[in-house]
Amino acid sequence: MIEKEVNPHFEDFLFDWSTKFQFLVGGYGSSKSYHVALKIILKLLEEKRTALVVREVYDTHRDSTFSLLEEIVTDLELDHKIKCVSSPMQIRFPNGSKIIFKGMDKPAKLKSINNVSLIWVEECSEVKYAGFKELLGRLRHPALKLHMILSTNPVGEDNWTYLHFFKDEQNNRFILDDQELYKQKTIITNDTYYHHSTADDNLFLPESYIEQLEELKEYDPDLYRVARKGHFGMNGKRVLPQFEEAPHNDVLEAINNIGKPLFRTGMDFGFVDSFNAALRMVVDTEKLYLYIYWEYYKNNQTDDETAEDLKELRENGERIIADSAEPKTIRYFRKQGFNMVGAHKFPGSRLQNTKKMKRFRKIICSDECPNTIREWKNLVYKVDRNGHIIPDEFNIDAHTLVV
Template sequence: MTTVKEVNPHFEDFLFDWNQKFQLLVGGYGSSKSYHAALKITLKALEEKRTILVVREVYDTHRDSTFSLFSEIIEDLQLASKVKIGSSPMQIKFPNGSKIIFRGMDKPEKLKSINNISLVWLEECSEIKYTGFKELLGRLRHPSLPLYMILSTNPVSKGNWVYKHFFKNEIEDYHVLDDEELYTQKTIVIPKKQSSDIPTDIYYHHSTADDNLFLPESYIDQLDEMKSYDPDLHRIARKGRFGVNGKLVLPQFEIKHHDQVMAEIASIRKPIRKNGMDFGFVDSYNAVLRMVVDHEKKWLYIYEEYYKRGMTDDKTADELEELGLKKSIIKADNAEPKTIAYFKQRGFRMYSCKKLTRVENTKKMKRFKRIICSDACVNTIRELKELTFKKDPKTDEIIEDEFNIDPHTFSAMWYGLDDYEVASVKGANSK
């Protein structure tokens, strides 16, 4: 018996292309990427005996998403009498011995008992932590079958690990693919390379609601309406593009050419010069910002940065001295008195900052009318241009002292400006 299954044309090649180990599906709401990922996996399970692992961050979310999709597809393919679908625990078994197992990263101990996994699907992979992704790579092993990992997601912030790993990571200074190129071409293949410092052997696929011919017009109209009341969500949901996802911490942040920044600083009548430093070593960074305040206009300029990790204090001191910072006053993190004492012994004019809360510091930065950053400060731009507040998952309200990333340059700003007030509580200018 032959079963005819109608699919969206934009996904036809994807369904039968198994040439790349990694297959990344990025798209907007209603694009049908998850459906076609489930269909592709079902066809593979029917074709050859495999143990397939389907993963989401939270196990219970499978029931109304991936598990439901597989159940629908098996019914549509008229396989319900041959394929066993178990709901507790969620598992699907095929006549040839293939099985699909569902797991959540919130219960990692459940992953350890599964052997010979040759295919993994990470649904909503941006919600999974990067450490979880790397752990799952280690679970992907089979003595004879080729290995595959399918990842599907709505695009989120460019600070998310998915963008950094599969597109661009400015900190690690590697470039895999320009996301704008994917939006234009829709499908791109990065072939496997034996020696490469960047990820390869990847099939990229981009989709939007326009690629789903089965969607009603009313649904697309709802997506279009988002543009008027939530442009960030419209970019994600309708256009399927990476970018800012949430409320910006510094909406007044802007970038100018370095020469223009220096020319504007030179024209300030009474410039206030400030330097701030945030300490780091292994996972975090030593970040130093050189700043100038135009007090009359309430503008902040950022014109030079130092941003490195894995540096011992003596090497950092040597490099800061080479930058001419030894005789400049530097305000640094008050939680590191020993480090500050060391820099003082080296002849630096370094002092502990005041003990203000993260909320107080953030509110102070938001009082600047403009924050103008030199285009030479690439790490400052990367951290602050799209810095957003975290949200409480229960209430959807923003958390005023938590952000989507750990912004070391933002901390350096706080420390350097600890004794400067943009305005008093009553609104009068500070001295």
């Protein structure tokens, strides 16, 4: 018999093994990692299992997952039965259960693992998607039910954890609305137990810690969203903070009311990993508003297939400013009757074009342009090792940024 006081929000989680996947996301100090560690210990005391604990970098286990598990074993006064071996890191149970630790930075060492029926991926957002899929292949046992627990602080909506467990708009894949999880706190669907927590769910935290998290709201709203609210979103400084989405008919009405509209069509080329992307836009030169009302977004298309898709632009005689890095493609389109010219590119042209975009007071995009919305609303600057933004590098390759 083990008696241990735990946070009420985690009581059901500790003993729920009904699903294959358990995904825990939450803010700082919510105690999610503690309760995952406790849950695994209780399970391995009950059943003989081999559990694998994974982080992206192996050496980070010693001061995080291994240290936490060792602390719980001592706190439960089971250190005379459960042996925590530090070199190599391993935890051994009296019934033959054991916990082993691996890092995705040494993938070759995963290949020797057999009969793992339980995996905990701590800070799973730091693990690459290919690594997650590799771990799925290592999760196998001839008799026991298989489980994978993933825990993380929320990150950007472009991270694989959000795309895999919530929604991937680019591939029209929807599993769960994260906003619904924030409301309900726990949801079971698609063989996955979802659990959301914040510092408010940890009754053992000092009030001063919560006050410290609240202070982030004043000077670092992005970190506040992650650390205090435990919400996914956009991490970093937005490239186009004036970007907004509007109903398609409202955009068309606004365009019709412009006194002297300036029409522009831009295009970028791609094939496999990249995309052929074209946008139709209108500039209100008086208000300095940019309206985006039409998009084309496809890959794995040959030039003749793309030309057929865009024949309306040819028939209208629209002037298309295209990616000058593809002169052969531009020549092909011109031969097909398109009024297409290459954009003027020069060293530093991306920075100059970004500055031009930032001069618009508003950038208003039709809700019928989902790929533009997805890319532009989440576009943030990359940062260097000192945390300073790199003004001409972004977090994603935004194919629709054709202006």
